[in-house]
Amino acid sequence: MVWEPIARRTNGPKLLIIDSYPLHKELKEEFKIYNTQILFVPEGLTWQLQPLDSLFHKRYKKLAQDYFLFHQKDQFDTEEQKRFYMINCVKDIVSKINSTTIRASWEKVCFKA
Numbered sequence: 216m217v218w219e220p221i222a223r224r225t226n227g228p229k230l231l232i233i234d235s236y237p238l239h240k241e242l243k244e245e246f247k248i249y250n251t252q253i254l255f256v257p258e259g260l261t262w263q264l265q266p267l268d269s270l271f272h273k274r275y276k277k278l279a280q281d282y283f284l285f286h287q288k289d290q291f292d293t294e295e296q297k298r299f300y301m302i303n304c305v306k307d308i309v310s311k312i313n314s315t316t317i318r319a320s321w322e323k324v325c326f327k328a
Contacts, residue, residue, distance in 0.1 A: 223249065282304050
């Protein structure tokens with residue numbers, strides 16, 4: 216349900232990297248309908264990336280929530296306007312996350328591996 220609208224609007228072959236959750240593996244053939252190749256994060260490795268969630272992703276999610284709440288009344292007439300909004304959203308959010316947070320997130324992952 217999440218991948219289908221993205222894949223439908225994206226021409227050509229696609230690559231999707233997902234964790235090794237059993238349901239994802241069961242749907243591998245279904246992704247071929249959308250010209251999508253699947254690569255799985257090896258089992259037992261996903262947990263090592265979780266420190267990113269506690270630092271970088273947590274901050275990103277909070278800023279995204281604030282951004283969407285501030286812009287919730289914005290209206291878009293075209294797909295181009297929607298994409299422009301999303302690009303600006305990501306640029307604004309990333310610009311507010313300092314490099315120390317990003318570096319600390321990756322260091323936490325690297326030292327845990």
